[in-house]
Amino acid sequence: MLKEFTKGIFRENPIFIIVLGLCPALGVSTKVINAIGMGAGVIFVLLGSNIFVSLLKNFIPEKVRIPSYIVIIASFVTIVQMVMEAFAPALYKSLGVFVPLIVVNCIILGRAEAFANKNTVMSSIMDALGMGVGFTLALLLIAFIRESLGAGTITLFPVGSFSGVIRIPVLADNPIRVFGLAAGALLVIGFLKAFFNWYSERRAR
Amino acid sequence: MTYIGIIITFVFINNFILTQFLGLCPFIGVSKNIESAVGMGFAVTFVMALASLATWAIQNFILVPLNIEFLQTITFILVIASLVQFVELVIQNISPALYKALGIYLPLITTNCAVLGIAIISVQSKFNALESFVAGFAAGLGFLLAILLMSAIRTKLDSEWIPKPFRGIPIAFITGGLMALAFMAFDKALLTNLIG
Numbered sequence: 337m338l339k340e341f342t343k344g345i346f347r348e349n350p351i352f353i354i355v356l357g358l359c360p361a362l363g364v365s366t367k368v369i370n371a372i373g374m375g376a377g378v379i380f381v382l383l384g385s386n387i388f389v390s391l392l393k394n395f396i397p398e399k400v401r402i403p404s405y406i407v408i409i410a411s412f413v414t415i416v417q418m419v420m421e422a423f424a425p426a427l428y429k430s431l432g433v434f435v436p437l438i439v440v441n442c443i444i445l446g447r448a449e450a451f452a453n454k455n456t457v458m459s460s461i462m463d464a465l466g467m468g469v470g471f472t473l474a475l476l477l478i479a480f481i482r483e484s485l486g487a488g489t490i491t492l493f494p495v496g497s498f499s500g501v502i503r504i505p506v507l508a509d510n511p512i513r514v515f516g517l518a519a520g521a522l523l524v525i526g527f528l529k530a531f532f533n534w535y536s537e538r539r540a541r
Numbered sequence: 542m543t544y545i546g547i548i549i550t551f552v553f554i555n556n557f558i559l560t561q562f563l564g565l566c567p568f569i570g571v572s573k574n575i576e577s578a579v580g581m582g583f584a585v586t587f588v589m590a591l592a593s594l595a596t597w598a599i600q601n602f603i604l605v606p607l608n609i610e611f612l613q614t615i616t617f618i619l620v621i622a623s624l625v626q627f628v629e630l631v632i633q634n635i636s637p638a639l640y641k642a643l644g645i646y647l648p649l650i651t652t653n654c655a656v657l658g659i660a661i662i663s664v665q666s667k668f669n670a671l672e673s674f675v676a677g678f679a680a681g682l683g684f685l686l687a688i689l690l691m692s693a694i695r696t697k698l699d700s701e702w703i704p705k706p707f708r709g710i711p712i713a714f715i716t717g718g719l720m721a722l723a724f725m726a727f728d729k730a731l732l733t734n735l736i737g
Contacts, residue, residue: 355710356566359654363562403622406651410615417614433661436614440654442566518560519721526707526714534706 344466351474352532357443362521371479373427375472384412386464389452405448486516551679553727558687564655578692584643586681593677596660
C-alpha cells in the first residue's frame with residue numbers, strides 16, 4: 337500500500353518522469369505560493385476523481401468511460417474553483433485560467449484510466465496522494481528556482497506580522513528576470529529533466 | 542480590438558505555447574517529425590476555431606440567461622469533447638484522405654489545454670461571436686507555427702551530437718525556451734506601432 341504512495345514521488349514522478357501535466361506546472365510556477373495553491377487543487381481533484389472512478393468502475397459502461405471520467409473530474413474542479421474564489425480570491429486571480437484547466441490536466445485523466453479503474457478504493461487513494469504530492473513537490477522545485485532567481489524573493493502565506501515574502505539579499509536587487517518569463521520556465525524544466533535522466537541512469541548502474 | 546489586432550495578438554504576442562504554456566503536451570509529444578506536427582497543427586486550429594465559437598454560443602444563449610455560469614468548466618469540456626467527436630465523424634465521411642492525415646490526432650485534442658484555454662479566454666475577454674471565432678483560429682495558427690518550427694528544429698537536431706541526459710525531451714524543452722526568447726521580440730509595443 338505504501339508503495340502506491342511513494343512511487344508517485346520519485347520513481348514515477350508525474351512531471352519529471354512521466355512528463356504529464358506540464359501546462360500548469362510551467363504556467364503557475366512564477367511564485368512559490370501559486371505552486372502550493374495549484375498543488376493543493378490538483379491533490380483534491382485527483383483524490384476525488386480516483387475515489388469515484390474506482391467506486392464506480394463496475395457501473396460505468398466501457399464505451400462511455402472517458403466522458404464519464406471527464407464529468408467526474410470537471411465536477412471536482414468546479415468545487416475547487418468555488419472554494420478558492422470564496423476563501424482565497426487573490427490566489428484564484430493569480431492562478432487565473434489554470435484553475436479551470438485542471439480538468440484537462442493529463443495526470444488526472446491518466447490516473448483514472450491507468451490506475452483507478454482497475455484497483456480498489458484504498459490503493460486508488462494512495463495512488464492519488466502519491467501522484468498529487470509528487471506533482472506538488474515538482475511544482476515547488478520549479479517555482480522555487482524560478483522565483484528565487486527571477487525575482488529574488490520567495491512568496492509564502494502571510495502569517496501575523498510576517499508579510500509572506502522572503503527577500504534573498506543579492507538576488508532581490510539584481511534578479512535574473514528571464515527566469516520569471518516563459519523562456520526561463522522552459523529552460524528550467526529542460527535542465528531539471530536532463531538532471532533527472534542523468535541521476536536515474538547513474539542509480540541504475 | 543480590431544480583427545487584425547486579435548490575429549497578431551494570438552499568433553505572435555500571446556502565442557499559446559511560447560508565452561502562455563497552453564498545449565505543451567502535444568508540442569513536445571508530436572513534434573518529432575514535420576508531417577505529424579503539421580497534421581496536429583491543422584487539426585488543433587480547426588477544432589479551436591469551432592470550439593471558441595460553440596462555447597461562445599453556449600455561454601451567451603444558455604449559461605448566462607439561466608444564470609448558471611458556475612457550470613462553465615463542466616459544460617465547456619463536454620461541448621469540446623462532443624465537438625471533437627462530431628468533427629471526427631464529419632471528416633471521416635466527407636474526406637477520407639483528410640481523415641487519414643488528421644484522424645489519429647483528433648481524439649488527443651479533447652485534453653489539449655489550448656482548446657479549453659481559448660474557450661475560457663474568449664469568454665473572459667468578452668469577445669462577440671466573430672471575435673471568438675477569429676481568436677480561436679488565430680490561437681490555433683500560433684500553435685501551428687510554434688509546433689512547425691519546433692519539428693523542423695528537432696529534425697535538424699537528430700543529426701547532431703547531444704550529451705546523453707539531454708537527448709529527447711530535455712533538449713526539446715531547451716529549444717522551446719530559446720524559441721520563447723525569440724518570441725519576446727513580439728510585444729504590445731509592436732502591436733501599437735503596427736496598427737495604432
